[in-house]
Amino acid sequence: MLRYVVQRIVSVVPTLIGVSLVTFALLHLVPGGPAVAMLGMAASDPKAVAAVTKELGLNRPLPEQYWIWLKRAVSGDFGMSTEFHVPVSGLLIPKLEHTLILTAGSLVYAVLLGLAIGITTALYNRSLFDRLAMLITLVGASAPVFWIGLLLSYLFAIRLGWLPALGMTSLVGSSSVLVVLKHLILPGFANSIISLAVIARIVRSGMLEALVQPYVLAARARGLPRWRQVVVHAFRNILPDAINITGLQVGFLFGGALFVEVVFGWPGLGDLIYSSIQARDYVTMQAAVLIVSAAFILVNLAADLARIALDPREV
Amino acid sequence: MSAAGATTAHPAVPAAPRSATRQALAAFLRDRMAVIGLVVLLLALLAAIFAPLLSPYDPTMGDDDAILVPPLSMGHLLGTDMQGRDLLARILFGARLAFPEAIIPVAVAAAAGLVLGLIGGFYHRAVGEVVMRVLDVLFAIPMVLLAIAIAAALGSGLPTVILSMAIVITPYIARVVATTTSQLRSATFVEAARVSGFGDLRILRREILTHVIPAVVVYSTTNMGAMVVFAAGFGFLGLGAQPPTPDWGAMIADGMRSLDDAPWVSTVPGVAIVIIALAFNYVGDGLRVALDPRLRTRL
Numbered sequence: 246m247l248r249y250v251v252q253r254i255v256s257v258v259p260t261l262i263g264v265s266l267v268t269f270a271l272l273h274l275v276p277g278g279p280a281v282a283m284l285g286m287a288a289s290d291p292k293a294v295a296a297v298t299k300e301l302g303l304n305r306p307l308p309e310q311y312w313i314w315l316k317r318a319v320s321g322d323f324g325m326s327t328e329f330h331v332p333v334s335g336l337l338i339p340k341l342e343h344t345l346i347l348t349a350g351s352l353v354y355a356v357l358l359g360l361a362i363g364i365t366t367a368l369y370n371r372s373l374f375d376r377l378a379m380l381i382t383l384v385g386a387s388a389p390v391f392w393i394g395l396l397l398s399y400l401f402a403i404r405l406g407w408l409p410a411l412g413m414t415s416l417v418g419s420s421s422v423l424v425v426l427k428h429l430i431l432p433g434f435a436n437s438i439i440s441l442a443v444i445a446r447i448v449r450s451g452m453l454e455a456l457v458q459p460y461v462l463a464a465r466a467r468g469l470p471r472w473r474q475v476v477v478h479a480f481r482n483i484l485p486d487a488i489n490i491t492g493l494q495v496g497f498l499f500g501g502a503l504f505v506e507v508v509f510g511w512p513g514l515g516d517l518i519y520s521s522i523q524a525r526d527y528v529t530m531q532a533a534v535l536i537v538s539a540a541f542i543l544v545n546l547a548a549d550l551a552r553i554a555l556d557p558r559e560v
Numbered sequence: 561m562s563a564a565g566a567t568t569a570h571p572a573v574p575a576a577p578r579s580a581t582r583q584a585l586a587a588f589l590r591d592r593m594a595v596i597g598l599v600v601l602l603l604a605l606l607a608a609i610f611a612p613l614l615s616p617y618d619p620t621m622g623d624d625d626a627i628l629v630p631p632l633s634m635g636h637l638l639g640t641d642m643q644g645r646d647l648l649a650r651i652l653f654g655a656r657l658a659f660p661e662a663i664i665p666v667a668v669a670a671a672a673g674l675v676l677g678l679i680g681g682f683y684h685r686a687v688g689e690v691v692m693r694v695l696d697v698l699f700a701i702p703m704v705l706l707a708i709a710i711a712a713a714l715g716s717g718l719p720t721v722i723l724s725m726a727i728v729i730t731p732y733i734a735r736v737v738a739t740t741t742s743q744l745r746s747a748t749f750v751e752a753a754r755v756s757g758f759g760d761l762r763i764l765r766r767e768i769l770t771h772v773i774p775a776v777v778v779y780s781t782t783n784m785g786a787m788v789v790f791a792a793g794f795g796f797l798g799l800g801a802q803p804p805t806p807d808w809g810a811m812i813a814d815g816m817r818s819l820d821d822a823p824w825v826s827t828v829p830g831v832a833i834v835i836i837a838l839a840f841n842y843v844g845d846g847l848r849v850a851l852d853p854r855l856r857t858r859l
Contacts, residue, residue, distance in 0.1 A: 263697030267706075274713040282713075387837035389789045391796055392812050392830035399823045500704030504793055508816070518705075522712050522797055534709045538701040545700075 250550065257546055261539060265318070268535040269311050275527050279303060279310075282527040285327025323532035328524035333532040336517065341536065344513035346425070347502045348495070350433030355440035355498065356491055362441070363448025364480065370453060379449075382442035390501040394435035394508040401431060410509060432509040436501045440494035447490045451483035458482070492548060496541065587850040594846020597839035604836060608655035617646035619653040620804040628822040641811075641825045642818050650806035651832050657718065657800070657807050658836060661791035665725035666780045672730045674776060677737020678764055682745060692738065698731040704793070711799045718801045721794045725787065736779045740772050774851045782844035785837035792833050808833050 275282040280294050280303055287293045298304055302313045317323070323333040362382070366375040385393065402410030408431050455461065456479050464478040503515030510516065514533055521529045588594055607614060617623075622643035631639040631647075638647040680691035698706070710724035744750055744767070753763050794800040795809025803810065808829040815826030 259693060260697055260700050263694065264700055267697060267701065271709055271713050274710065276715060383841070384834060384838060387785055387789065387841055388830065388834045389792045389796070389809070389812070391793070392826065392833065395812065395816060395819060395826050396823075396830070399819055399826075403820055496702055500702050503704060503708070504796065507797070518708060519797060522708070522716075522799060525712075527713060530709050530712055534701060534705055537705055541702060542700050 246553065250553065253546065253549055257542055260542055264538045264542070265315055265535065266311070268531055269314055271531050271534065272527055283324055283327070285525065318535060324528045326526055326529045328521060328526035328529065333529050336529065337514070337532055337536055340512065340514045340517045343511060344499070344502050344506065344515060347429065347432055347436065347506065347511055347513060348499045350429040351437035351440070351498045351502065352495065354434050354437035355444055355494060358437070359441045359444025360448055360487070362445040364452055364475065366445070367449045367452030367456060368475065378445070382445050385438040386442040388438070389504070390436050390438065391504040391508050393438055394432060394505045397431050397435050398508065432505045432511055436498060436505040439501065440498055443494065444487070444490060448483065448487055451486050452479055455479040455482050584850040588846050591846040591849065593842040597842030597846070600835065600839040601843065604655055605659060607652055608659055611652040611656060615649040615652050617649040619645065619649040619806045621645065628818060631824050631828070638828050639824045641814060647825070647828045650811060651829060654806040654808045654811065654829065654832070657805070658788060658791065661718070661721060662784055662787040664722050665729060666784060666787055668726040669729035669733050670776050670780050672726070673733025674737055674772070676730065677734040678741055678768070678772070680734065681738035681741025682760070682764060682768070695731045695734055703728045708797065708799065711794060716799045716802060721791065721800050725790060733776060733779060736775055737772050740775050741768055744768050744771055778848045778851055781840070781847050784844060785840035788833060788837045788840060
């Protein structure tokens with residue numbers, strides 16, 4: 246087991262190096278090359294171009310450029326945002342926090358509603374509710390999250406005025422937890438729809454199979470109440486599958502959050518990326534890819550190690 | 561919809577299909593939703609091809625006297641946008657982008673994924689290992705983020721969107737191919753071919769490819785619906801075809817500005833996306849069942 250743990254931790258290193266190579270290459274894709282990408286508007290000034298070229302070693306061979314770039318990135322220096330004229334790292338971290346809050350919020354929706362719908366539809370298989378719920382989840386899963394966000398914000402914020410559509414401000418300082426939660430209701434739900442549908446469908450088919458197993462019949466024969474048959478005997482057996490599929494959804498929810506943020510003016514990474522696209526702020530984009538990917542790799546590592554700790558048989 | 565009625569009548573025929581292809585076809589035609597989905601897609605494709613003939617308006621030219629006309633109005637069935645452009649015309653012309661945006665990246669990724677997956681799954685030595693490690697790296701980066709970053713770096717436009725989508729989907733197809741190939745490697749018929757003295761290339765082509773291709777086809781089609789939605793995301797962020805070209809995703813973003821008094825401007829293109837994505841999903845499901853004899857018998 247220790248050997249597996251060490252192996253797993255070491256395996257992260259080549260992946261991280263690979264990700265850094267991909268991110269490094271991104272600036273070289275920009276027409277005009279990294280100097281133009283780093284400078285934005287100022288690239289029309291040959292003196293500035295010369296200075297950046299010298300500083301980043303852009304006239305040296307690529308491996309050397311990569312090394313210079315990597316050393317700076319590891320020390321947290323991703324360069325200056327060409328749009329906001331501040332160091333990118335300071336810009337990114339608070340935005341990333343907001344995106345993670347939105348991701349977590351939609352994860353809660355996806356898990357709670359997905360489980361509830363999945364279990365209920367399995368219990369009332371082929372009923373009107375079952376058919377309706379499955380149709381709605383299928384349609385929802387075929388729609389862009391940002392479009393669902395717009396519809397929800399039109400209905401609940403503009404028309405009914407129940408919930409705020411915009412106005413989520415920085416967490417730091419002013420906003421209380423309650424205010425944040427209130428702003429989270431609509432975007433969190435909009436972003437959760439696809440994952441919610443996936444979880445509901447997996448849980449439904451798993452429960453349909455589990456409910457007819459002999460152990461559920463045995464529980465019923467022993468006169469256990471229905472909820473115990475369902476929750477303790479049937480659901481407990483599909484729990485590993487449910488956890489597995491939920492883990493896979495985190496990445497999707499994160500990706501969706503990037504779009505939903507634009508609709509709701511959520512001050513996160515998606516919002517930042519959106520303005521970076523408009524402003525051709527490649528430096529910010531590059532740093533975002535690097536930081537988020539590194540975070541994902543480490544989260545996956547942590548999840549894997551936790552799984553081993555919980556169930557050593559898996560190794 | 562008469563075509564749907566005609567095709568769903570097929571199962572009633574007491575057919576005794578002999579070939580595998582005909583069995584698969586019969587299984588597909590038995591799936592009513594898949595057939596409806598296929599009909600919808602074909603109609604939409606025809607509408608896209610003949611958009612200039614079907615549409616009474618230019619999708620890029622606005623009419624100052626018809627700004628934000630609601631749907632179901634005279635002359636504007638789906639209404640108009642802030643610039644007085646007919647939404648039906650824009651939807652029809654938008655379909656000309658939506659289909660290639662979904663199909664070309666998947667086709668490119670399927671070809672690339674097939675080659676990489678075969679190498680990664682078949683050769684467990686250095687070359688295969690390198691391919692698998694490269695795929696691992698691409699998996700580690702969130703797909704949407706990478707695609708946006710590549711598209712943004714290359715500059716917006718249709719070719720850019722197609723290329724960046726193809727790049728981020730390739731690892732997923734390659735993984736499907738690699739898993740299947742790796743399992744087949746030790747299959748008896750592959751051993752037999754090897755003992756018969758056939759080289760790697762022939763084994764890959766004759767023994768393995770025939771099993772891998774259906775898997776790729778099924779994976780590609782079941783994900784085509786997601787690709788329609790994915791492509792709309794680029795348009796929404798302003799990375800796709802540039803205005804005034806009608807792109808469904810960009811149209812949704814366009815409607816955001818008039819959401820308060822004209823919600824239909826965003827709603828209409830969204831409905832178009834949902835219909836096409838749903839149709840692709842049903843067709844993909846039908847194809848998955850039709851091409852997998854094990855699933856077919858369970859129905």
